[in-house]
Amino acid sequence: MRFVSCCALVLALAAGCGQPETACPAIGYLTGIGLSISSPAGITKATLEACWRGHCVTSPVFLQPESTVGATTCAGTGPDSPCGASMVPTGGLHGFADVPGLPAESVRVTVRFDDGVPHTAEVTPFFSEPNGSACGKAGPQANLVVGPDRQLRPA
Template sequence: MRCIPWIALAAAVTAGCAGPGAGPEVACPAIGYLTGISLTIPQPAGISRATLDACWRGQCVTREVVLGPDTTSVASPCTGGPDSACAASMVPTGGLRGFAEVPGLPAEPVRVTVRFDDGKPHTADITPAYSEPHGAACGKVGPQAQLVAGPDHELRAA
């Protein structure tokens, strides 16, 4: 089989172009993935904004965490037979959620300090990690970490 390298369409990529002994081709999504730290605040009484400082290896970066309503999915009942369509809807949890993009964030210990509206520092040590959201064949992305703020605004890794 002759492979034409200048055709970039996914439909043109076949296992026949992989060469002898190669495994099947895997289609990996071309979706961006941000490196950073997410923050969830289940009980946000008195919180409307947050600033995050992340420090590692003697350097620190400060980022605003844009907070928005936290949601969860709720399944709708399925009706009909095995070919029927089911659905889910997103409903607010009453909490807040945000993400701070932190370029250069390492997959090693990082000290994070978050300041909410009152300006008081709340600190936690975390270790961001790489993930393979599209499977091992598509490679690692990240790193990312997740923080949760408790009732007294104390931070913990999620």
């Protein structure tokens, strides 16, 4: 009986001797490809096709107006002084296409806008650690920028 109690105490102490536990937020993280269009004249919709190792996934890109941080104001100069900022539209569009199974390797991406003309680029998605290395990797994701002639390039 004494042997069992002693073993239980040793196991209980050993369980508390490891690395401190990290609290990782339970947030969603999409796997896919983002698209940024600074000059969207004539663009209202986009479809993205991503292909790798003979496998292709086609997804709509949900485009939204882009914005950036405008003027900021602060009520003081101290570290506890409240500050505010407003968002200002840039005139551009941005969106994201969910691409299930997207690998962290070279992917051929073809984007078609309203006119249906294909625009193609190669991109290598990457994993990120949005909550730090202790919480593991998420993704992968990639981002593309659309130039004035609708050419694609990795961001």
